Amino acid sequence: MTATDLFGYCEELTEAERDKLALLRAFLDEHARPFLAQWWEAAECPEHLRVGLAGLRLDDDPALLDDTGRLRPLYVGFRGLELARCDLSVSVLYAGQVSMFRTLVREGGSPEQVAELDPRIPTFEYTGCFALTEPDHGSDVAGGMETQARREGDGWRITGRKRWIGNAAISDVIGVVAVDESGDAKVFLVPRDAPGVSVQDISGKISLRMVRNGDITLDDVVVSERQRLQRIDSFRDIADILAFLRPDAAWTATGTQIGAYESALAYAQRRRQFGRPIAGFQLVQEKLARMLGNATASLAMVVGLTNAREQGRGGDAESALTKAWISDALRETVALGREIGGGEGIRVEHDLARYFADAEAIYTFEGTREINSLIVGRAITGLSAFTR
Known part of the structure; x- marks a missing residue:
């Protein structure tokens, strides 16, 4: 392939x-x-x-x-x-x-x-996004969610803000996670054009520049009970859903490494210095070999995780270790690719700068390196270091 x-x-x-x-x-x-x-x-x-x-x-x-x-x-x-x-x-x-x-x-x-x-959904006839994180809450959102849903008769009234929600401005509905008066999580399919909903594109990004990440405000938005996803009643339910998605970030980080490696190799083969392609230089070949090694090891790790999870093995700790390790490898891989491009490596035309910048988003989303490391640490020591 x-x-x-x-x-x-x-x-x-x-x-x-x-x-x-x-x-x-x-x-x-x-x-x-x-x-x-x-x-x-x-x-x-x-x-x-x-x-x-x-x-x-x-x-x-x-x-x-x-x-x-x-x-x-x-x-x-x-x-x-x-x-x-x-x-x-x-x-x-x-x-x-x-x-x-x-x-x-x-x-x-x-x-x-x-x-x-x-x-x-797969036909894009009905489009949506998942609005979980907030301006002041990312990894700690389950313990500090501020978006509130208050029951009113047969409906709900939602107030709060969500941030970094990908595809928000181009979705029919926003899957808003909110807490009810008892502190339990609920999810509502809120129409993007409903009264009280405001979506502002987040600008000034160095990563994911083509994604319309939304800064969402919900001001007394009224929805019906029918618009609530009926099998989500707690943050545990949200966590179970996220568990399905957890390997995706590692696969994405691996694919980005492969793209960066292929772009760096193609550039090195066509770029000439001192009368020959730089692909023939020892220092360039060493960088390419490290990039390929990182991508190969990452692919092995994420395939192993995926197969283990399908067989009922491999839980949060294994997913967290995979995401953290591959993200570290990703950062090194895209940096090596940018180095191979030299001055041209900072120009978007050659792809190397694009992979380099976008790697920072992957490094952060689906849990930062630090959060994933603490998940692994808790599993191997039996002690949680998340809070004092």
């Missing part, structure tokens, strides 16, 4: 899965890759790609589904890798809808809600 898959992990995919991923790569190479530098510099969201991506049927092709109507986790991982290999923002554009929002509805909705909404 890719020259960086040195140990052939893609051979664990079915033929139908490999064919589908090949279609995805061809689509991205034709419709996204030639324009990425332009979109990134202009901070322009390529939301028009959603139509073409939906047409590939990456999530609802019957040839990909198991007997329960679900995708195999390994395929989902490689799909995330392939998207991130092209571009992180394009990955968020697609996965924020089809992975994150769909999982929220599938795992949190009643059977009736799932039956009504789930088929419309």
Whole structure:
């Protein structure tokens, strides 16, 4: 599947899965890759790609589904890798809808809600985002959530703010996590254009420049009980949903490393100094070898995690260790790629700067390195260091 898959992990995919991923790569190479530098510099969201991506049927092709109507986790991982290999923002554009929002509805909705909404999500007929984090609360949001939902008869009144919500401005509904009067978590599918909802794009970013991250204000927003996802009644339920999504960040970080390595190799092969390509210089080859080693080790680790979780092994600690280790490797990999580009390495045209900048977002989201390290530390010592 890719020259960086040195140990052939893609051979664990079915033929139908490999064919589908090949279609995805061809689509991205034709419709996204030639324009990425332009979109990134202009901070322009390529939301028009959603139509073409939906047409590939990456999530609802019957040839990909198991007997329960679900995708195999390994395929989902490689799909995330392939998207991130092209571009992180394009990955968020697609996965924020089809992975994150769909999982929220599938795992949190009643059977009736799932039956009504789930088929419309992979087609982008019904679009949504997952609004969990707040301006003053990220990793500690479960213990300090300020967005409130107050029951009023047959409905609810929501007040609060959410921040860093990807795809917020281009979604039909916002999956708002709020606490009720007893302090329990609830999730509401709030129409983006409902009275009292305001979405402001977050600007001035050095990462995810093409993603429309939203700063959301909810001012006495009224919703019905029907708009509440019926199987979410606590932060434990939210945590269970996030557990489904936890490997995604590691796959994304691995795909970004592969994209950075391939871009650095291509640049080194065409860039000439002292009469020959710099790919023939010892120092450049050493950097390329380290980049490939990082990407290979990351792929091995995330495939191992994914297979373990499918077999009922590998919990929070294993996921946290994988995310933390691969994120560290990612930072080194993209920095080496930028170094290979020299002065040209800071120009978006050669892709190296884009991977370099976007790595900072991956390093932070789905739990910072420090938070993930504390999860691992708690597991191996039996002692929690989160609070004094």
